[in-house]
Amino acid sequence: MNVTKQQIQDENKKHLDAHHNSYNYLADSLTKNGHNVDHILKQLSDFQVAIPSWALGAGGTRFGRFSFYGEPSTLEQKIDDIGILHSLTQTAGAVSLHIPWDIPSDYKAIKEKADQLDIKFDAVNSNTFQDQTNAKESYKFGSLSNTSKAVRDQAIQHNLDVIDIGNKLGSKALTVWLADGSSFPGQNNFQTAFQNTQDSLIEIYQGLPQDWKLLVEYKPYEPNFYSTVIQDWGASLMLANGCGDKAYTLVDLGHHLPNTNIEQIVAILQLKGKLGGFHFNDSKYGDDDLTVGSIKPYALFLIFNELVYGIENNPQNPDLAWMIDASHNIKDPLEDLIQSLEAIQEAYAKAMLVDQVALKAAQMDNDVVKCQELLQEAYRTDVRPLLAAARLQTGGAINPINSYRLLSVRDQLIKERGKNTIATGL
Ligand code: LRH
Ligand code: MN
Numbered sequence: 001m002n003v004t005k006q007q008i009q010d011e012n013k014k015h016l017d018a019h020h021n022s023y024n025y026l027a028d029s030l031t032k033n034g035h036n037v038d039h040i041l042k043q044l045s046d047f048q049v050a051i052p053s054w055a056l057g058a059g060g061t062r063f064g065r066f067s068f069y070g071e072p073s074t075l076e077q078k079i080d081d082i083g084i085l086h087s088l089t090q091t092a093g094a095v096s097l098h099i100p101w102d103i104p105s106d107y108k109a110i111k112e113k114a115d116q117l118d119i120k121f122d123a124v125n126s127n128t129f130q131d132q133t134n135a136k137e138s139y140k141f142g143s144l145s146n147t148s149k150a151v152r153d154q155a156i157q158h159n160l161d162v163i164d165i166g167n168k169l170g171s172k173a174l175t176v177w178l179a180d181g182s183s184f185p186g187q188n189n190f191q192t193a194f195q196n197t198q199d200s201l202i203e204i205y206q207g208l209p210q211d212w213k214l215l216v217e218y219k220p221y222e223p224n225f226y227s228t229v230i231q232d233w234g235a236s237l238m239l240a241n242g243c244g245d246k247a248y249t250l251v252d253l254g255h256h257l258p259n260t261n262i263e264q265i266v267a268i269l270q271l272k273g274k275l276g277g278f279h280f281n282d283s284k285y286g287d288d289d290l291t292v293g294s295i296k297p298y299a300l301f302l303i304f305n306e307l308v309y310g311i312e313n314n315p316q317n318p319d320l321a322w323m324i325d326a327s328h329n330i331k332d333p334l335e336d337l338i339q340s341l342e343a344i345q346e347a348y349a350k351a352m353l354v355d356q357v358a359l360k361a362a363q364m365d366n367d368v369v370k371c372q373e374l375l376q377e378a379y380r381t382d383v384r385p386l387l388a389a390a391r392l393q394t395g396g397a398i399n400p401i402n403s404y405r406l407l408s409v410r411d412q413l414i415k416e417r418g419k420n421t422i423a424t425g426l
Contacts, residue, residue: 002087002117003084003409008403012397012398016398019398044091044387045390048120048322049280050321050323051094051323052425055333055337055425056071069419071333072417073422073423075102079110082117085337087397088404096175097121098127099125099165100127102424122171122323126158126159128179129178129179137154142179144200145188145193147196162174163207173321175215177219180197180230182224182227194229198243215249216247216250218231218252219252220255233269236249248276249275250279251266254279254282267310271314273314277323278321279324282295291339291340292343308348308354312356345390346387358370
């Protein structure tokens with residue numbers, strides 16, 4: 001199943017007049033306020049977010065999983081579904097694979113399909129948080145940090161195999177997230193666990209192709225509930241620095257204890273040239289992996305405000321990897337991802353409306369009220385006509401969710417795939 005440009009155009013026809021009215025009004029007032037609207041549209045069109053291959057079916061928790069039917073059961077079908085997202089939103093032009101959940105069976109065929117759908121292969125993810133059948137060693141007590149050299153070597157070799165898979169697909173980054181840690185005081189020697197992890201990451205780093213990056217993802221807890229070896233940005237930064245210039249920190253928005261100031265972490269990592277990328281999602285309590293912008297949209301805006309400032313002022317920081325990492329327990333996975341893509345574009349567009357020069361001046365003057373006024377002036381602007389215009393420019397839908405439903409995409413997928421297909425992943 002795919003959604004054609006013609007189908008999208010036919011749907012758009014119903015919304016064109018209303019869109020042009022709201023767009024022209026907004027573009028006019030933004031231009032009057034000195035904004036370069038064409039530049040903003042170009043930035044939005046160029047902004048491509050990688051879709052997680054592990055989040056195209058219904059997610060679940062230990063308490064239950066409720067399928068959505070018509071789920072993709074092969075990597076080919078997953079790429080097709082990302083193709084549908086990209087046709088409608090024009091901002092889902094990449095996929096992030098998780099190995100071994102999504103090992104390609106035919107590299108040539110999967111690359112051709114991705115090329116046809118204009119989908120790039122972003123970072124590949126290793127998995128040393130589950131034991132594979134017939135695996136010689138178990139990761140029950142950790143992987144790269146494990147007290148057993150044999151277990152660490154198995155985990156290192158897995159990461160080198162993942163790099164090899166990514167290399168065949170044109171990926172340029174490896175994301176390492178470790179479940180490693182402990183659930184009871186006294187269980188781990190923290191120093192040994194951290195040093196083992198550093199030494200293991202250095203062996204993996206030495207296997208990185210010249211033009212690749214290593215992205216070290218941190219998380220405070222789960223599945224271990226007393227300590228996690230790579231628990232926060234500081235641990236990740238130290239490990240990345242311990243590896244070398246091609247190693248960076250990956251910020252998963254859900255991997256922070258309540259009320260953590262994530263935008264400050266983002267600012268400092270950019271200043272140090274060590275911010276590698278994001279796993280976008282939202283959360284109220286823990287690593288809830290909810291729809292981006294569904295719980296804390298202002299916090300997301302503040303993060304993008306730091307990103308816009310950093311992209312302008314921190315040439316020492318590399319181009320960032322933009323990825324979603326979510327789990328869909330009760331929403332149609334494709335609708336959930338469309339809403340996340342919209343929220344990311346909205347936060348970015350609003351952040352591009354912040355008058356950074358005036359803000360810096362007000363900060364220098366400690367004019368606290370003006371600082372907030374400048375931020376909220378941008379945040380309170382309804383930028384949705386800009387997002388729609390950016391999509392229209394490249395043949396996307398004015399209203400992606402609306403078109404997805406009116407084109408009965410899920411019903412089509414169920415017709416094609418039936419009700420019993422299960423997608424690999426979380
Ligand atoms: C861990 C995580 C990590 C993954 C996994 C699917 O919580 O965020 O990025 O590998 O989710
Ligand atoms: Mn993640």
